[in-house]
Amino acid sequence: MHPALQGLITIFLGVGGCLAYFSLSNLLLDTVICPARGPNAGRNINRANMIRPWLFLFPAVFVLTLYLAYPVYETLRLSLTERMPGGGSQWVGFSNYAQMAAEPKFWEAMRNNILWLIVVPAASTAFGLLAAQLTDRIKWGNIAKSIIFMPMAISFVGAAVIWKLVYDARPLEQGQIGILNAIYLGLGGTDPQAWLTTPFWNNFFLMAVLIWIQTGFAMVILSAALRGIPEETIEAAIVDGASPLQIFFKIKVPQIMSTIVVVWTTITIVVLKVFDIVFAMTNGQWETQVLANYMYDKLFRANDWGVGSASAMIIMLLVTPILVWNVHNARKEMR
Amino acid sequence: MDNIAGKKSSLTWVVNISAAALVILWLIPTLGLFISSFRTADQISSSGWWNAMFPTEQTVQLRTAPPSDQKQEGDLWVIEGELFDQPTTISSWGSSSRAVSAYAPGETADLRGGEQLTVTENGAYRFTSPxxxxGSRGQRVFVTTTVPPQFTLENYNQILINPQSDEGMAKAFFNTLTVTIPATIIPILVAAFAAYALAWMDFPGRALLIAAIVGLLVVPLQLALIPLLKLxxxxxxxxxxxxxxxxxxxxGMPLAIYLLRNYMAGLPRDIIENARVDGATEFQIFVKIILPLSFPALASFAIFQFLWTWNDLLVALVFLIDATGETTVMTRQIVELLGTRGGNWEILATSAFISITVPLIVFFSMQRYLVRGLLAGSVK
Structure with a gap:
């Protein structure tokens, strides 16, 4: 069957199936299981109201359990076992973790991930704050916002191609086609630099791609927060003779601190999962490995599910503090 | 606000200029790719894309007609002709690769053995020998010409339309669409029902479920790869x-439920309670009242999910693309091209631009909903 046709049928089945499930199950509940008539009408209505939420929730909860909750458990199990030749698996305790910890590539990925975790959220938030503050005060602010926000729509792979062109390096005799080298030579550099293959510093050139993408996100959210600051506080500061910089750092930033934290953590999570950029631009060569790409290498190139799952658990472990913090906040808010 | 202090004018300039610098910095990378996709391979490799707007000087190596075309004039053997098919103006020329612009148009060069070569401004030449x-080949001539800026749609034609193209982008485009559309539409409905239950129905365990969904929002999907592939x-x-x-x-489900629940919880209570009093069933309330009122939230989730599925690489690599590669998607195809055609920027730039065009159109036409969704999803 042609995939497009299959897609159309899937949309039809998916949407139709959902609607059918919801309407039929409700109908069944109201007319057959707990009819709101007869001697037990009152009790039946109460019962129906107890059951109904679960009818509404069932498909979503089912999918979430199967596709997100169960894999967490299963990955943990896989990380503690080893596949045996000919199927089946054997409990090996923490030896996958030990094997992973003995690999220099893993520690390289850890080091780079920590660098990413420090640099990208900080730089994106700072640029986002700067962009929000600047664009809120100019007439063409909306156009400027759109342009800075635009990379959000571009795939990591597309961004990788875009930036590979920026970083392109050619021998000195030929004209440069990468704008970074052209600028570098224009500013008095002597040799074109191979930005992506110079160990250690190349990590920062990969990070620039993600910063470029995430700044728009930070800007949009921080700009909304900045607009929510009560004007009296700023007016009072102006009357008291505060300089624009003082107003920004001492009046505005403290008032939007909670939003800055949200932006920071959201970008942190994106960083932890970053895969496509490294996969497409260097594939972890030249000391640019990161955890997500290391895991992909282990799972699908080396076919080592044990170590691959162990590295996935490391990513999970790094996400956990944010997860707990988010849940904590959400619960606090609902009370 | 700041003009109260009376220093508006100087500050406004600084702000405008800094904002412009930031915008240019953010725009340049994409612009480079965009312009490159309209240039030929030769143009891309001979000059940076930022030169594409200006006429460029180009030096090319050409040859005169071969000796078989020579004619005898008195005691001289002569070859005459035109270097170019179309009208061209040359600024200088030369006869050896060490001095490619040694002569001005119209000058005569003395070569070995009494041979003489004259090239005029429009590329007409006269080559004489005593x-x-x-030999079988003509005399080498290096000419420097000024080429006006030129753009072409040939790359797009080559990659999308030409049936002989081996980049597979046209197929990948349709595969991507096939992945994206059902994957965007189906979660909306499932999530909307769940979100309604979590927002407006009271049942034991509700708070716990909401907390679980907030938690699942950040679970890395990397954990799901192997267990689900096995499943x-x-x-x-x-x-x-x-x-x-x-x-x-x-x-996409946790984000969908989270966004929609937050939005639905903010709908006015009166509407829903009036409907309940009037005898509407929960199902009717949901379909006839909640769903239409929640359109902005539905739209913002749809955009997120569309962008995410369209731009995704990892999920497609793991769950979709098999060894035959028949079901490849655009992101995967571009990564492949980066490996095999790393230097062919005309192919890479065009392919990448094809893949980012659709998200950009969606982005610019529905930016309002996207921003609203972002704000609902993260500002607390």
């Missing part, structure tokens, strides 16, 4: 569209 010339293989789906649709539906 003896009969031999798909066990239940016979294997690698294919069904698997990738299911995976995208599930991975």
């Amino acid at each position: 003896e009969e010339m031999s 798909h293989n066990d239940i016979g789906i294997g690698k294919g569209y069904v698997g990738v649709w299911l995976a995208h539906t599930a991975f």
Whole structure:
């Protein structure tokens, strides 16, 4: 069957199936299981109201359990076992973790991930704050916002191609086609630099791609927060003779601190999962490995599910503090 | 606000200029790719894309007609002709690669053995020799010409339309669409019902479920790869569209429920309670009142999910693309091209631009909903 046709049928089945499930199950509940008539009408209505939420929730909860909750458990199990030749698996305790910890590539990925975790959220938030503050005060602010926000729509792979062109390096005799080298030579550099293959510093050139993408996100959210600051506080500061910089750092930033934290953590999570950029631009060569790409290498190139799952658990472990913090906040808010 | 202090004018300039610098910095990378996709391979490799707007000087190596065309004029053997097919103006020329612009148009160069070469401004040449010339190839001539800026749609034609193209982008484009559309539509409905229950129905365990969904929002999908691939293989789906649709539906679910619940919880209580009093069933309330009122939230989730599934690489690599590569998507195809055609920027730039055009159109036409969704999703 042609995939497009299959897609159309899937949309039809998916949407139709959902609607059918919801309407039929409700109908069944109201007319057959707990009819709101007869001697037990009152009790039946109460019962129906107890059951109904679960009818509404069932498909979503089912999918979430199967596709997100169960894999967490299963990955943990896989990380503690080893596949045996000919199927089946054997409990090996923490030896996958030990094997992973003995690999220099893993520690390289850890080091780079920590660098990413420090640099990208900080730089994106700072640029986002700067962009929000600047664009809120100019007439063409909306156009400027759109342009800075635009990379959000571009795939990591597309961004990788875009930036590979920026970083392109050619021998000195030929004209440069990468704008970074052209600028570098224009500013008095002597040799074109191979930005992506110079160990250690190349990590920062990969990070620039993600910063470029995430700044728009930070800007949009921080700009909304900045607009929510009560004007009296700023007016009072102006009357008291505060300089624009003082107003920004001492009046505005403290008032939007909670939003800055949200932006920071959201970008942190994106960083932890970053895969496509490294996969497409260097594939972890030249000391640019990161955890997500290391895991992909282990799972699908080396076919080592044990170590691959162990590295996935490391990513999970790094996400956990944010997860707990988010849940904590959400619960606090609902009370 | 700041003009109260009376220093508006100087500050406004600084702000405008800094904002402009930031915008240019953010725009340049994309612009480079965009312009490159309209240039030929020669143009891309001979000059930076930022030169594409200006006329460029180009030096090319040409040859005169071969000795077989020579004619005898008195005691000279002569070859005459035109270097170019179309009208061209040359600024200088030369006869050896060490001095490619040694002569001005119209000058005559003395070569070995009494041979003389004259090239005029429009590329007409006259090559003379006291003896009969031999060999199969003509005399080399290096000419420097000024080429006006030129743009072409040939790359797009080559990659999207030409049936002989081996980049597979046209196929990948349709595969991407096939992945994206069901994966965007199906989760909306499933999530909307769940969100309604979580927002407006009271039942034990509700708070716990909401907390669980907030937690699942950040669970890295990397953890799901192997367990789900195993599951798909066990239940016979294997690698294919069904698997990738299911995976995208599930991975988008926490955000969908979270966004929609937050939005629905903010709808006015009166409307819903009036409807309940009037005897509407919960199902009717949901379909006739909640769903239409929640359109902005539905739209913002749809955009997120669309962008995410369209731009995704990892989920497609794991759940969709099998060894035959028939079901490849655009992101995967571009990574492939980066490996095999790393230097062919005309192909890379065009392919990448094709893949980012659709998200950009969606982005610019529905930016309002996207921003609203972002704000609902993260500002607390």
